[in-house]
Amino acid sequence: MGIKKLLVMVGVFFSLASFGYGATNELLGAGATFPYPLYSKMFDIYSSSKGIKVNYQSIGSGGGIRQLKNKTVDFGGSDAFLSDAELKDMPGKVLHVPTCLGGVALTYELPGKPELKFTPVIIEGIFLGKINKWNDPLIQKVNPGIKLPNIAIAVVHRSDGSGTTAIFTDYLGKVSSAWKTKVGVGKSVNWPIGLGGKGNAGVAGLIRQVPGSIGYVEYSYAFQNKLPIGKVQNSSGSFIAPSIESVSVAADTKMPDDTRISITNTAAKNGYPIAGFTWILVYAEQNYEGRSAAKAQETSKLLWWMIHEGQQYTKPLDYSPLSKSALLKAENVLKTMTYNGKKLL
Amino acid sequence: MGFRCHNRQIAYNYDTKENDMANGQLLEGKSIMEKAKVNKNITGNPDGVFRGILYIAAIFMVVLLLAIFVTLLVQSMPSIRKLGLSFFYNQIWDPVSGEFGALPFFVGTLLTSFLALLISVPFSLSISIFLGEYYKEGFVSGLLRSAIELLAGIPSVIYGFWGLFVLVPVVRALEIKLGVLPYGVGIFTAALILAIMIVPYSSALAREVINLVPTDLKEAALSLGATKFEVIRYVVIPYARSGILAGLLLSLGRALGETMAVTMVIGNANYLPTSIFASANTMASAIANEFAEAADNLYLASLVEMALLLFIVTMIINIIGKYIIKKFSVEV
């Protein structure tokens, strides 16, 4: 009879535990760590104001794309837009909805936390392993007033598939042909040297701990953790630090209708050269794998909110909001979301 | 299906008269085995059902293991077919270009595990000798034993966390002294953490084995005037040698599959390590890092192939290790 009691308890456990199965007040997303601080704030507000819980796991842009492909998430986050080949590889038409802009900061751990200037040649040299001491003449020349220590440079990059890496290597590929041929451009590349950190958070964590280290992280990760941020020389010659303004300036170009654009190596005088959009990826046709109309509706509503009301949370967290033209394109993209062919918005 | 008789001369009055009647036959006079057979044919035979359930549970274990193996094999087929042997000797792991050579991970795994084993040997041997030969019981022995058990119970992720913030700065200071790139993370740190983690396991196994050494051998040596040290060195250790080696082998198996603590302190670099202070990756940590984002089939299959290799290697090590220990216990 003890067994019967046990079985009843088990039954109760499982039914309690499955309570709410199929609830449409929950959405699951995964992907880029680049916008994670912003998304976690946005979704917290969205949950308390609209009652819809959005669970976003920051596993990297590569992970976001993969999980969207597997249809295990409602939407994916990525700072690397899908190439034409990758788009073809997805089991359905995928829409790119830009949500904000961010800058990829060069951050480092040095005594005194000096603000250093970097030229494309220096960055290429460091990450290729050619420049391996901080007091290398190339670096010293561009930073005349600062006494650089004679310590080794420890490179930190991403260990996972990363849109931040995609933006960074995209920039390096444009300014250095050596980089393009030797290492390449993309979410995961064949780094010649360096340590790997998981996610923007992992890289920032490592940089904080390893003296003499340098790496690339989304700007807010460096800023929020009071890490020094380097100024990068853009193609018009000025040394620009990443900021809400310099990133917005860099985005001031014509955007294609599907919003897939790279804004690195901007020619704008005050633009930060290593910046990029980050996108939410969803399927255009939302009726797949038994998705309910309600869920599709909630997904489209969430995205609409993110590019409108949600934008007020960008600046306080050091992200740049969508420009007017980008917002227009984003709205147009969202309006093509359908359920069974019928438009959702 | 009959039942076992411990003593054949005792007949168990297994079935009741109701059963005999219900069956429509009078079974008195028939042998126990025949009665049992008849009982088996009755529907609602609770014992048969029970034995059947146990049997099915046992089969499930076998089926589960086979299913795991087959699943791993099938899922890694695309990579086995396309890459073949190059998987094993190619040192380039480049998901972007579709080139998957797992050599860096093999080397990383072997280096960390063997180094960990090496570091752990003096410690686990000392503990097993201490507990097995010197202080078999008593307060101190109980203390040491509890401490080692506790060490075994600490979760891997906490080892990694602690290692990241306490061990890594220490290793970094060492690296600065040695003039090596002061990452702090790397193969050496991972090996240190692994060594700490496998000490409880290998010392428990070694202690089991040392306990099995016959006392008359030891006493014979003692009566000949040997010191305790000489007894241990010339009698106990050589005698228990195979068992101790098996214990080391089993701890190696444990170290090979360790994931979380390693991935937090090894530096996550996908190239062939050039020194023990370099960053690297092990098979397990590479899988943990890249599985969630393996976007194309070849990538995923390569990662599963590594999992398959881990499965096979740990399986072989476990079977051999346990076999040696069993043989050793039986011989003793």
Place this chain on the structure above:
Amino acid sequence: MMKNGVNSRLVKDKIFLSIVIFFSFLSILPLLFILFYIVKNGFGVLSLDFITQLPKPVGETGGGISNAIIGTFILIGIASILSMPLGIGIGIYLAENKSGKLPYIVRLCAEVLQGIPSIVIGIIAWIWIVVQIGSFSALSGGIALGMLMLPIIVRSTEETLKLIPTSLKEASLALGVPYYRTILKVVLPTGISGIVTGILLSISRVAGETAPLLFTAFGSPYMNTNIMKPVNSLPALIFNYATSPYEDWLSAAWGASLVLVLLVLILNFIAKVVTKKWKVQF
């Protein structure tokens, strides 16, 4: 001459003993360090809020780890419900069938299963459940953990039951008690201490497992009791927070580590008590 020889041997003997003692106690040092750091950094973080509140968005202070604690319990609950009956059943089978081909193979399989790295089990759970259902879920994480618990429960059940003298079983059978009742009502309760110990030890082993949860239970910032949805867990939280740069998250990770270590300690302690108090002496 003889005296010198004996002296040097005695000296070697003493040196050896000191080396053994030295290394033995040196190996406890990491334990002391780990516990010291966890208590030092985690104790100050513990508070009622910490245990009852949900994590806050990145960069905001406050918040807690309540969903991780509940998530860990849910995962352990699912894993136990799945592995206990199965594990005990297989253990009974092995104890009752000491020799034979199938028992040998089953024992072998249990040993192999115990040695499989937990990340491989995580992959299996991902392939079998996450991909089939099409979503991450606490259920898949629980199943992965259940597979890790299974061999431990099998082995401890078998060992416990083997220690019970067969005369007990025979006495029961001789009195006319059917076989299944003998096992369930006589043998099993006698061995309950060992079986419960095995269950508690297996739970304490999987409570801290992270690798199999990475791509099964996935994670969540919310409280979730629905087993078909992703769920947060203590080890996952520790892993995510420990590798981040945020001070708040790092302190939360220490606090969560303290909670997890306490959980493991309590389980081990209860297991010891159970072994002593419930053990039936023969």
